[in-house]
Amino acid sequence: MTADAISPNPSGRPGDMLGWWRTSVIYQVYVRSFQDSDGDGVGDLGGVRARLPYLRSLGVDAIWLNPFYASPQHDHGYDVSDHLAVHHEYGDLAAFDRLVRDAHRLDLKVIVDVVPNHCSIEHAWFTAAVAAGPGSPERRRFHFADGRGQYGELPPNNWRSIFGGPAWHRISEPDGTPGQWYLHTFAPEQADFNWRHPEVTEHFEAVLRFWLDRGVDGLRIDVAHGLHKRDGLPDHEFAIDDELTGDPVNPHAWNQPEVHDVWRSWRALAEEYTEQTGRERVLIGEVGVLDTAELASYQRPDELHQSFFFEFLRAPWSAESLSQVIDRGLGTVAAHDSPVAWVLNNHDMPRSVTRYAGGAPGVSPGDVNLGLTRARAAALLMLALPGSVYLYQGEELGLPEVVDLPDAVLTDPMFRRTGGARRGRDGCRVPLPWTSAGDAFGFSPAGSHTPPWLPQPEWFAHYSVDRQLESGESMLQLYREALALRHRVRALAAGRFRWLSTEPGVLAFTRGDNVACVVNFSSRPVCAPVGSQLLLGSDPEVGDKVPPNGAGWFLLDAGS
Ligand code: GLC
Numbered sequence: 001m002t003a004d005a006i007s008p009n010p011s012g013r014p015g016d017m018l019g020w021w022r023t024s025v026i027y028q029v030y031v032r033s034f035q036d037s038d039g040d041g042v043g044d045l046g047g048v049r050a051r052l053p054y055l056r057s058l059g060v061d062a063i064w065l066n067p068f069y070a071s072p073q074h075d076h077g078y079d080v081s082d083h084l085a086v087h088h089e090y091g092d093l094a095a096f097d098r099l100v101r102d103a104h105r106l107d108l109k110v111i112v113d114v115v116p117n118h119c120s121i122e123h124a125w126f127t128a129a130v131a132a133g134p135g136s137p138e139r140r141r142f143h144f145a146d147g148r149g150q151y152g153e154l155p156p157n158n159w160r161s162i163f164g165g166p167a168w169h170r171i172s173e174p175d176g177t178p179g180q181w182y183l184h185t186f187a188p189e190q191a192d193f194n195w196r197h198p199e200v201t202e203h204f205e206a207v208l209r210f211w212l213d214r215g216v217d218g219l220r221i222d223v224a225h226g227l228h229k230r231d232g233l234p235d236h237e238f239a240i241d242d243e244l245t246g247d248p249v250n251p252h253a254w255n256q257p258e259v260h261d262v263w264r265s266w267r268a269l270a271e272e273y274t275e276q277t278g279r280e281r282v283l284i285g286e287v288g289v290l291d292t293a294e295l296a297s298y299q300r301p302d303e304l305h306q307s308f309f310f311e312f313l314r315a316p317w318s319a320e321s322l323s324q325v326i327d328r329g330l331g332t333v334a335a336h337d338s339p340v341a342w343v344l345n346n347h348d349m350p351r352s353v354t355r356y357a358g359g360a361p362g363v364s365p366g367d368v369n370l371g372l373t374r375a376r377a378a379a380l381l382m383l384a385l386p387g388s389v390y391l392y393q394g395e396e397l398g399l400p401e402v403v404d405l406p407d408a409v410l411t412d413p414m415f416r417r418t419g420g421a422r423r424g425r426d427g428c429r430v431p432l433p434w435t436s437a438g439d440a441f442g443f444s445p446a447g448s449h450t451p452p453w454l455p456q457p458e459w460f461a462h463y464s465v466d467r468q469l470e471s472g473e474s475m476l477q478l479y480r481e482a483l484a485l486r487h488r489v490r491a492l493a494a495g496r497f498r499w500l501s502t503e504p505g506v507l508a509f510t511r512g513d514n515v516a517c518v519v520n521f522s523s524r525p526v527c528a529p530v531g532s533q534l535l536l537g538s539d540p541e542v543g544d545k546v547p548p549n550g551a552g553w554f555l556l557d558a559g560s
């Protein structure tokens with residue numbers, strides 16, 4: 001290897017430099033399913049803390065914690081009843097503080113989730129609104145409206161919920177009579193805030209300050225294309241599409257221009273903390289808009305630092321589709337000097353191994369070996385692209401989706417509300433296997449009598465962390481090596497990106513002057529770049545040739 005391809009700083013970690021988020025690898029922790037420390041079958045903050053050394057040795061730079069706030073758990077924490085408290089199953093504020101302290105000691109940054117579009121119907125504001133009656137100031141913090149029809153028996157408009165069914169639920173008034181309706185773009189247990197109400201704005205500013213004061217490095221913003229609704233809440237001809245597709249497509253319910261004012265004010269707040277503490281605080285949005293240019297508008301220099309680039313996750317396994325998506329990411333999303341946040345997995349989507357295997361929840365696992373081979377190649381592709389990368393727990397283990405969870409154990413509101421038409425997201429949320437033996441594969445402490453909140457299949461043993469640490473060729477080792485190289489070989493994280501011309505069905509590009517990534521989507525082996533030396537292959541056969549469904553990282557001027 002040549003000297004300038006290798007960073008003189010052996011760790012190469014971004015540390016506290018401004019802009020750490022531009023090239024970081026962030027690991028998403030679904031707290032409920034990561035590690036249970038107290039034997040109740042539910043993951044918790046103590047469990048996350050106990051596994052920080054694992055994350056450190058994996059080589060990630062930061063963690064993002066899914067919501068761990070007080071919640072009746074109808075949507076597993078995305079129905080927040082108190083934004084300033086920890087849900088009792090997950091721990092308490094002291095446990096959170098210990099987690100942040102230890103993460104920072106290990107040079108891991110901590111990002112927490114903020115859910116501003118809606119709150120639980122058990123939130124104090126909502127119960128007060130129901131109690132206060134129609135027309136009260138309390139009701140104006142939400143979208144309460146009288147029903148249509150002679151007796152108000154029909155919803156106020158035709159909007160549909162992303163999780164299925166009408167986006168409205170009718171309450172009983174305090175005197176017991178059938179009453180007004182409230183808007184819920186997700187489950188009925190999640191009431192949408194009225195973002196035109198100044199108290200909502202003030203409330204969230206206080207929430208942000210509370211967690212920033214506790215030392216968090218960033219905020220992941222749930223449904224960042226939501227919040228405001230079109231004034232007057234008009235019907236929309238295609239409102240049903242939200243329910244049919246599960247995507248936010250009703251133009252009256254989503255992506256209103258006013259939402260950008262919120263992101264500008266949150267950005268100013270983040271900058272205030274950055275300036276005062278010298279530690280950069282960042283905002284990453286879950287922006288569900290489907291148009292790439294619209295998505296880019298959320299990450300203008302004075303708005304969110306970044307937003308997840310879901311087009312990459314949605315792209316089928318083909319050179320053509322992925323090259324187009326990468327071009328859109330690098331050309332359009334990053335146009336405002338805000339790097340792309342690549343993502344292949346999260347807690348809302350079937351796992352990539354299963355997608356690439358042609359499987360689907362409730363249908364079949366597909367060809368798992370094929371899916372794994374492709375997921376290995378996809379990991380090298382993603383980790384060689386310019387920008388930051390979000391990994392979802394279990395991705396580094398190559399975990400397939402659990403596609404055959406019985407109906408009776410499914411908890412996702414989407415399953416129930418679509419009458420089973422959409423199976424829901426439980427299959428990517430099954431608790432992690434840490435050990436190949438033991439009752440809950442090490443998810444709960446030895447001797448626990450409560451089973452994990454979702455059942456783990458027998459074959460999880462094969463994917464357990466302990467087994468993968470023993471095998472030099474496991475998915476876990478691949479991720480560890482790739483992340484180590486990304487830190488050591490500066491060009492991989494920071495070098496200029498350039499496509500190389502290749503034969504059809506192959507993607508190849510360089511980073512900086514010396515590093516190339518080649519991914520083979522075709523059915524024939526392809527040659528590695530002339531005179532190159534292999535840095536890392538997605539499987540042992542990668543060398544002078546890259547086999548079908550394989551990928552390699554190569555050092556280009558190895559001969560010089
Ligand atoms: C986001 C979350 C998802 C949740 C929804 C409603 O899409 O990622 O898990 O169900 O928002 O809060």
Ligand code: MG
Binds near residue numbers: 035040042044
């Ligand atoms: Mg627990």
